[in-house]
Amino acid sequence: MIGFKRNARGRLFARVYGAPIALAFVGLGGLLSALFGDGIWDVLSWVALTLPLAAAAWFAGRAP
Amino acid sequence: MSSRAVKSWYLVHKWTSLICTVFLLMLCITGLPLIFYPEIEAAIGEAAQPRALPPGVLPASLDRIVSVAEAQQSGDVVQYVTFDEHDPNVVYVTLGATAAAEDTHYYALDTRTAEILNVPQFADSSLYIFYRLHADMFAGLPGELFLGAMGLLFVAAIVSGAIVYGPFMRRLDFGTVRKTKTRRTMWFDVHNLVGIVTLTWALVVGVTGVLNTLGTPILQMWQLGQLSEMIAPYKDRAPPVQLSSLATAVATANRAAPDLEPSFIAYPGTLFSSNFHYAVFLRGKTPLTSRLFTPGLIDAETGALSAMRDVPWYVSALFVSRPLHFGDYGGLPLKILWAMLDIVTILVLGSGVYLWLGRRRSPMEARLAEILGGGASTPVRLEER
Numbered sequence: 113m114i115g116f117k118r119n120a121r122g123r124l125f126a127r128v129y130g131a132p133i134a135l136a137f138v139g140l141g142g143l144l145s146a147l148f149g150d151g152i153w154d155v156l157s158w159v160a161l162t163l164p165l166a167a168a169a170w171f172a173g174r175a176p
Numbered sequence: 177m178s179s180r181a182v183k184s185w186y187l188v189h190k191w192t193s194l195i196c197t198v199f200l201l202m203l204c205i206t207g208l209p210l211i212f213y214p215e216i217e218a219a220i221g222e223a224a225q226p227r228a229l230p231p232g233v234l235p236a237s238l239d240r241i242v243s244v245a246e247a248q249q250s251g252d253v254v255q256y257v258t259f260d261e262h263d264p265n266v267v268y269v270t271l272g273a274t275a276a277a278e279d280t281h282y283y284a285l286d287t288r289t290a291e292i293l294n295v296p297q298f299a300d301s302s303l304y305i306f307y308r309l310h311a312d313m314f315a316g317l318p319g320e321l322f323l324g325a326m327g328l329l330f331v332a333a334i335v336s337g338a339i340v341y342g343p344f345m346r347r348l349d350f351g352t353v354r355k356t357k358t359r360r361t362m363w364f365d366v367h368n369l370v371g372i373v374t375l376t377w378a379l380v381v382g383v384t385g386v387l388n389t390l391g392t393p394i395l396q397m398w399q400l401g402q403l404s405e406m407i408a409p410y411k412d413r414a415p416p417v418q419l420s421s422l423a424t425a426v427a428t429a430n431r432a433a434p435d436l437e438p439s440f441i442a443y444p445g446t447l448f449s450s451n452f453h454y455a456v457f458l459r460g461k462t463p464l465t466s467r468l469f470t471p472g473l474i475d476a477e478t479g480a481l482s483a484m485r486d487v488p489w490y491v492s493a494l495f496v497s498r499p500l501h502f503g504d505y506g507g508l509p510l511k512i513l514w515a516m517l518d519i520v521t522i523l524v525l526g527s528g529v530y531l532w533l534g535r536r537r538s539p540m541e542a543r544l545a546e547i548l549g550g551g552a553s554t555p556v557r558l559e560e561r
Contacts, residue, residue, distance in 0.1 A: 172370070
């Protein structure tokens with residue numbers, strides 16, 4: 113971005129994309145874990161895939 | 177990112193989304209009941225319901241099961257024998273006028289008693305219309321490939337959407353939904369928030385959906401490649417006059433791969449076998465390996481094992497892409513999550529159309545200013561920052 117120093121740019125990227133990237137990894141872990149086994153692996157995937165939905169619901173639902 | 181780059185990505189997002197949205201909405205809606213296919217089938221009485229018998233009843237011989245099914249349609253030949261994925265007491269026998277006939281009829285049988293169980297043919301089942309709309313819009317292979325192209329556009333829309341998310345969000349905290357401004361602003365924020373948090377799921381289901389639309393060409397590639405290599409030594413032999421025992425063939429194949437279990441058997445002359453072999457398709461027992469098949473070719477005259485090989489990687493990729501598209505590999509809770517993510521994707525698609533409709537008449541510059549301004553209502557020029 114014009115006018116930004118490299119570290120400031122890195123900070124901006126982390127601020128904007130930090131949470132989405134973290135949620136993306138959680139979601140990917142959830143999608144894969146149930147493939148590898150049953151039982152605890154299924155539970156892990158349920159929790160991991162609930163997180164993005166819960167995050168969206170919480171942010172969309174909170175008071176303005 | 178330069179403002180020119182943002183503009184390009186915005187245009188990519190807009191056009192890829194616009195072209196695929198109608199089809200994606202149809203796919204999301206028809207896909208919803210398909211997630212719960214076996215549950216719905218059982219609830220409306222269309223699933224095979226074997227009798228309750230005391231545990232420990234020995235299974236009937238496969239040969240007897242097949243002869244019971246054959247007797248229903250004398251003159252026709254068996255094409256496939258398929259074990260039910262969910263119910264070990266149910267097996268399906270598919271018959272046709274010839275081994276390669278496309279017009280087929282199947283019977284469900286109890287594996288313990290060899291009784292015929294009452295199930296509708298696929299085309300008469302209640303979810304058939306949803307399945308066909310979802311898979312090929314009743315248009316066969318061209319329909320499948322068309323939906324695959326729509327899936328590719330959907331993937332491009334997701335990627336470009338994630339890229340324009342950056343400049344749009346640079347002045348807003350993650351998860352901001354501005355409810356006090358205009359309704360449009362609120363939907364813009366909802367579109368961004370829900371779109372970005374469901375990104376992984378939508379990408380995975382999109383990409384695996386595209387792979388599934390390539391199922392027919394992928395399997396043809398395998399038949400022309402590895403399968404024809406495996407049956408090459410038998411090329412000039414006449415088809416068997418009298419078929420050897422199927423039960424023995426399955427047992428022989430299973431002995432060669434004791435960690436696997438039989439999934440289905442293709443009879444000689446069908447698409448999935450040679451003219452002289454039973455192709456016994458075995459699968460593993462974990463959620464992942466149960467989706468991967470290993471074919472064993474059994475000489476249908478002598479009953480001896482001719483060849484057994486793992487399928488090539490591209491066929492494995494197709495098989496593994498199926499659970500990741502269907503969401504049927506982690507129990508009912510996973511299916512419910514799949515349905516919720518599907519509904520949320522409908523919300524992203526719908527809000528996208530709403531945003532486009534609302535801004536259609538305003539100039540391109542105003543729309544870009546909205547993104548480049550980091551979500552502020554007054555345009556901010558990049559150079560000032």
